[in-house]
Amino acid sequence: MNAEHAEQLWEQKDAPSSADGPHPWALLLAAGRGSRMAAATGGTSKQFLLWKNAPLYWHSALTFSRSGVVAGIVFVFPPDALARCEAEVRALDVRHPLGLPWKAVGGGVERDDSVRNGLAALPATVRHLLIHDAARPFVSARLVRAVRASLAEGAEAVIPALPVTDTIKMVEGDRVLSTLPRHQLAAVQTPQGFVRAALEAAHAARVAELAGGRARPVTDDAMLMEGAGHTVRVVPGEKTNCKITTVEDMALLSPPPFLQPRTGMGYDVHRYAPDPAAPKARPMKLGGVAIDKAPAVLAHSDGDVLLHALCDALLGCACLGDIGEHFPDADERFDNISSAVLLDQVLTRVRRAGVRPCHADMTIVAQRPRLAAHKEAIRANVARLLRLPPEAVNVKATTEERLGFTGREEGIKAYAVVSALFRPPVADDAGDAHVC
Template identity: 75%
Template sequence: MRPWALLLAAGRGSRMAAATGGTAKQFLLWKGLPLYWHSALTFSRSAAVAGVVFVFPPDELPAREAELRTLDAHAALGLPWKVACGGAERHDSVRNGLAVLPREATHVLVHDAARPFVSARLVREVRDALADGAQAVIPGLPVTDTIKLVEGERVSATLPRHRLMAVQTPQGFALDALKAAHAAHAAAAAEGGAAPVTDDAMLMEAAGHTVRIVAGEKTNLKITTAEDMAALAPPQALLPRTGMGYDVHRFAPDPTGPGARPMKLGGLLIDKAPAVLAHSDGDVLLHALCDALLGCACLGDIGDHFPDADAAFDNISSALLLDRVLTLFHRSGLQLCHADLTIVAQKPRLAAHKDAIRKNVARLLHLPPTSVNLKATTEERLGFTGREEGIKAYAVVSALGASSATSDAERDSHAC
């Protein structure tokens, strides 16, 4: 048994007009094709559908039929198709679509064209339930939010969540039963006694038919609001990024002299260590880390953002500078993954401090300790560190991010 599909594309999309420039949502382009055509292609690939009826706005019917012919010529649907005129309300559009189905059709799948992400699997699930004898089949998802019944601004009841389902399309029906339900609704409407209809399952329920539920899909999103259009944006592949930082500080000849700072590494005070000369608090490790993060985000270096001629940064905590750099880093759309750090100094000996420094840096970076590595080494008494004249540090960070992610950060980089 292969039902026909009825693809409803006759809505005006008034709720999204401002966001779409007046284009009805079902005609928005996604991957170069209108949304309604994506649903049609899914039906054709399901091997469960015999043909498709497209229901379009009356004033657009000739143009949309010509569009269909062009689409079918370039990427054949592989199914027979027809067009029908939309009506004033959704149920009118469905009724008009049912009227053009071929005589041999016994069942129909009714689908909203603004659900372009429907899967072939779901189409087959609904078809299989119809083949099993169901008169009406709808996909549904359990409701996870608590739902309140309200009157104005007052809650009148809390509905039992375990009995609620959020309903999707395609909805499947035995054709004769659905036609009879629509006829009964039309007769009631003529006498002024018809309730508003939001889907065809309501009509089948009113006619006394049992409506079967099959599992819906979270990905079967309906494009209803401007926020939903984000689902149509092309996905951005996350690309690996690497940043490298280096910093050095001279030891202070007089630990109480101008610019002398007690040694801090990774935000921790190191006891019995030489003082360093610095404008800020002189944390050589965090300064190298800041430069690595800025380099990863293509945002210059620490001197661009925190110049040593600025009195505002006199003896400022390097942990605070790191926090500001992290703000810029995250604004750039990057996701920090790993940091590898090296301290080079003849003194002090850091073996007893390494684990505490590593864990504190991980805390400052909001990373697990397993994502931060720290090494400490000497230079075998070579160079200025070997002569005990100063200390230096290297930092390498790894991140993931989209290739165009830095634009917002570039615009905001001077805000700090």
């Protein structure tokens, strides 16, 4: 539905109504120049930054259109870009239909001027309106409905607000003048709702004040209504209804990080030493726990077959190769080194790769020694080494019914499976700018 159709339609009949009153129109302010962020956006005003393949102002428009309580929208754009912006809205409306009539008008030098231009463009039958900053693209339909509901209940002006949690002080230069009563303070958001006739009268009074050179600074339309003696009602705001104001706020436009599941498998085997005093014979350790009355194992490191399998599983989650690549057995630095030290280094490398282990399941295969009495100690120590709760680690032990080299008591082997979450790097397109 284009602007011309909108004007014909809404001048011919009243705006839709429901049991609790007429539906308001939304006035979407997108005429600001965004000078504070110009260096970061290449001179593009923040309301035209692309987010999810659409300019910021369009996300608010879609939310208003999906709220079920808005009858139409007036877009207020920079006057020198009005024709291009109107053409863009028309194209966006084809791709993602608003399902509402809309108009586009040029703004003014100041915010007040833009609001007055928007008011003048409203169909004559509109009684209530919602005014919203286009740089708040995260507004919810719930909040739109809450503001509208308060208007329908008879309020002349409505603002969403959040309680202030910081201590606020009035300062002059580097000197504190006073501490303000925090329980009486609120951080105000948009959309703000108004009775049209009352707001137009408040704006007319401000124009007269400006002409007389006695007008005070005004930061929102609710302040005008306060000055005109109207009661401004408050509804709960939303923490997520942030305004893109500073360069740091642009991080909110980055794609949210998402986690990918990863699974790594590890396997290792060690031969039993024929003589505990033989070169490279190591007392048996499993999961960092010394196993008494067990065969010694032949190994370059301390021979902890379970931790070696666990290292390989972790490296598999991060696609970082295997333990032999990182700690070769020809390197004398690793002679008789604790496998717990190797595991800690592997964990560091895995975490740097964006992988967070969350579960480990391990199986030790040996004809001897019997390991039932050691499993809980192994489980607790592995959980400690992995920095996981014990309930996220499982240890199993089995024999191979006298089959194979383990069945012949020639050695021991272990399997490990690690589950992890991977946070892939994302392209930050928050700075991608767009001019309509």
